[in-house]
Amino acid sequence: MNMLQTLWHYAPLLLSGAGVTLWTWLLGSVLGLAIGASVALLRRLPVRPLQWVLRIYIEIIRGTPFLLQLFLLYSGGPSIGIRLSALTAGVVCLGVHAGAYFAEVFRAGFEGLPKGQIEAASSFGMTSFQILYRISLPTMLVAIFPSIVSILISLSKETVILSIITVPNLMYQVQSMTVETYSAFSGIAALAVFYWVFVECVARFSALIEYRLTLFARRDSAEVRA
Amino acid sequence: MNKVPKIAIRDVCKRFGTLTVLDGVSLDVHQSEVVCLIGASGSGKSTLLRCINFLEAYDAGEIRIDGHLMGYVDAAQKQRRPMSDRMLRQARRDIGFVFQQFNLWPHMSVIQNVMEPLLRVRGLSAEVAVKRGEVALDRVGLTDKRNSYPLRLSGGQQQRVAIARALAMEPSLMLFDEPTSSLDPELVGEVLQVMKGLAAEGMTMVVVTHEMGFAAHVADRVAFLDRGRIIDVGPSQQVLHESKEARVQQFLQTYHDRTNF
Ligand SMILES: Nc1ncnc2c1ncn2[C@@H]1O[C@H](COP(=O)(O)OP(=O)(O)OP(=O)(O)O)[C@@H](O)[C@H]1O
Ligand SMILES: [Mg+2]
Numbered sequence: 135m136n137m138l139q140t141l142w143h144y145a146p147l148l149l150s151g152a153g154v155t156l157w158t159w160l161l162g163s164v165l166g167l168a169i170g171a172s173v174a175l176l177r178r179l180p181v182r183p184l185q186w187v188l189r190i191y192i193e194i195i196r197g198t199p200f201l202l203q204l205f206l207l208y209s210g211g212p213s214i215g216i217r218l219s220a221l222t223a224g225v226v227c228l229g230v231h232a233g234a235y236f237a238e239v240f241r242a243g244f245e246g247l248p249k250g251q252i253e254a255a256s257s258f259g260m261t262s263f264q265i266l267y268r269i270s271l272p273t274m275l276v277a278i279f280p281s282i283v284s285i286l287i288s289l290s291k292e293t294v295i296l297s298i299i300t301v302p303n304l305m306y307q308v309q310s311m312t313v314e315t316y317s318a319f320s321g322i323a324a325l326a327v328f329y330w331v332f333v334e335c336v337a338r339f340s341a342l343i344e345y346r347l348t349l350f351a352r353r354d355s356a357e358v359r360a
Numbered sequence: 361m362n363k364v365p366k367i368a369i370r371d372v373c374k375r376f377g378t379l380t381v382l383d384g385v386s387l388d389v390h391q392s393e394v395v396c397l398i399g400a401s402g403s404g405k406s407t408l409l410r411c412i413n414f415l416e417a418y419d420a421g422e423i424r425i426d427g428h429l430m431g432y433v434d435a436a437q438k439q440r441r442p443m444s445d446r447m448l449r450q451a452r453r454d455i456g457f458v459f460q461q462f463n464l465w466p467h468m469s470v471i472q473n474v475m476e477p478l479l480r481v482r483g484l485s486a487e488v489a490v491k492r493g494e495v496a497l498d499r500v501g502l503t504d505k506r507n508s509y510p511l512r513l514s515g516g517q518q519q520r521v522a523i524a525r526a527l528a529m530e531p532s533l534m535l536f537d538e539p540t541s542s543l544d545p546e547l548v549g550e551v552l553q554v555m556k557g558l559a560a561e562g563m564t565m566v567v568v569t570h571e572m573g574f575a576a577h578v579a580d581r582v583a584f585l586d587r588g589r590i591i592d593v594g595p596s597q598q599v600l601h602e603s604k605e606a607r608v609q610q611f612l613q614t615y616h617d618r619t620n621f
Contacts, residue, residue, distance in 0.1 A: 248463075250459060250461050250463035251463050251464075251465055251466075253415060253459070253463065254457070254459060254463035254464075254465075254522075255465075255476075255477075256415070256452070257413060257415060257452060257455070257457040258452065258453060258476075258477035258480075258481050258526075258529060259448075259449035259450065259451075259452040259453035259477075259481045260449075260477065260480050260481055261445070261449065261480075262445070264480045268465075268476065268480065269465055272467045273465075273466070273467060276467065349509070350466055350467050350468075350469075350509035350510075350511060351466065351509075351511055
C-alpha cells in the first residue's frame with residue numbers, strides 16, 4: 135500500500151483519534167480555566183496555610199514534566215485509592231496542569247488591574263461583586279487574553295502524551311497504524327497536518343476574538359453602537 | 361448659617377505607617393458652597409478629599425455628611441468600628457468623586473460609562489438610565505460622543521465624561537481631586553467651564569486644585585493645607601491676596617513666578 139492508501143484505509147480510526155484529541159483538549163482547557171480562576175481568586179484571601187498550598191501546587195506543576203504528572207495520577211493514583219479511566223485521568227491531568235499556568239496568568243492580571251478604575255466604581259457605591267464582574271474581569275480578560283491563548287496552544291500539544299496511558303487519541307491511533315503497516319511516514323504526516331491545522335485554527339480564531347476585545351483601544355476604527 | 365453643615369470635618373487625623381498625613385484637620389462646608397483646597401504637593405489634599413467619601417479611612421476625628429458620621433458606626437470615639445459595606449455604599453452614592461486620572465472604564469462606551477452606576481447602584485431600567493445619561497452628557501456638551509470609547513477622546517473630553525458620569529447619579533455633593541492637572545493647557549478651560557456651571561447651579565463642591573484662577577473666581581472659600589494642617593481658610597480673595605501666613609504667601613509667590621514666566 136502506498137501512503138495515501140494507508141491513510142485512507144485507516145481514516146476512520148484516525149478521525150476518531152483526532153476527535154478524542156480535540157475532546158480531551160477542550161475538556162482539559164475548560165477544567166484548567168476553572169481551576170486557574172479559582173486558584174487565582176483563592177490566592178487573594180489572606181489565609182496563610184492556603185497560600186502555601188496553592189503556591190506549592192503551582193510550583194510543582196510548573197516545575198515538573200507533564201508526563202511525570204500523568205504517570206503519577208494514572209499509575210500512582212490507585213495506590214492511594216484514586217482509580218480513574220485513562221480518559222478521565224488524561225483530562226484531569228491536562229486540567230490540573232493548565233490550571234497552574236492559568237492561575238499565574240490570572241494573578242498577574244489581577245495585580246495589573248488599574249486601581250483607579252476600581253476606585254471609581256467603589257466611589258459610586260458599586261458592590262465588590264459588581265466591580266469584579268463589570269470592571270475587573272472584563273479589563274483583565276482583555277489584558278491576559280494573549281497569554282491564555284498561548285497556554286491553550288501549548289496544551290493542545292501536551293494532548294499527544296495522553297496516548298502513553300492508552301487514551302485512544304490521534305497519537306495512539308497513529309502508533310497502532312505504524313505498528314501494523316510499518317509505514318512510519320504516513321503517521322508522521324497525519325500528525326503534522328492535524329496539529330498544524332488545529333493550532334492554526336486556534337490562533338486564527340483567537341486573533342479574531344482579540345480584535346473584537348480590543349476594539350475600544352483602537353483610535354482609528356469606527357464608532358460602536360451602544 | 362446655623363443649619364447642619366453639608367460636610368463637617370472635626371480634628372481628622374490620618375497616618376500611613378509612621379507618616380502623619382492629616383494632623384487634626386477641621387473644616388465645615390455648607391450647602392451650595394464651593395471650597396478649594398490648595399497647598400504644596402504632599403501636604404495631604406488628596407488624602408483629605410478621599411477621607412470625605414472614605415476611599416481612605418481616617419484614624420481619628422469625625423467627618424459628618426448632613427450630620428451623619430462617615431465610615432464609622434456613630435458611637436463614642438474609643439469603641440467605634442467601621443460601618444458595614446452596605447452602609448458605606450449607601451453613603452457614597454450621593455457623593456460624586458472626580459479623579460485626576462478620569463478613571464473611566466475603557467471597555468465601555470461613553471454612554472455605557474455614564475449608565476453603569478445608574479444601572480448597578482440606582483437600579484434604574486436601561487431606558488431610564490439612557491435618558492438620564494443623555495441629559496448628563498448634554499450638560500457637559502458631549503452628546504455627539506455618546507458611542508465613542510473613552511480612549512478615543514481627548515483628555516478634556518474624558519474628564520467631562522467623568523463629570524457627567526458623576527452628575528448622572530444626581531449627587532448632593534461633588535469632590536474633585538485636581539480635575540485639570542493631567543490635561544494639556546488648552547483643554548483645561550472646557551473642564552473648568554463645566555465646573556463653573558455646576559457651582560452656579562448651587563452644587564456643593566470641594567475642589568483640590570492648582571488653578572488659582574478657579575479658586576479666586578469660583579470658590580466661596582479657600583483652605584490652605586500645609587503638612588497635614590489647614591493653616592489658613594477664608595473667603596478666596598482674603599486667602600489668596602491678604603493671607604498673613606508666611607507659608608501661604610510663599611506658596612502663592614512661587615505660583616505667580618511660575619505662571620508669569
Ligand atoms: N496609600 C498611601 N500610603 C502611604 N503613603 C501615602 C499614601 N497616600 C498618600 N501618602 C503620602 O501622604 C502624603 C500626602 O499625600 P497626598 O496625596 O494627600 O498629597 P497631596 O497634597 O494630594 O499632593 P499632590 O499635590 O502631589 O497630589 C504624601 O507624603 C504621600 O506620599
Ligand atoms: Mg493629590
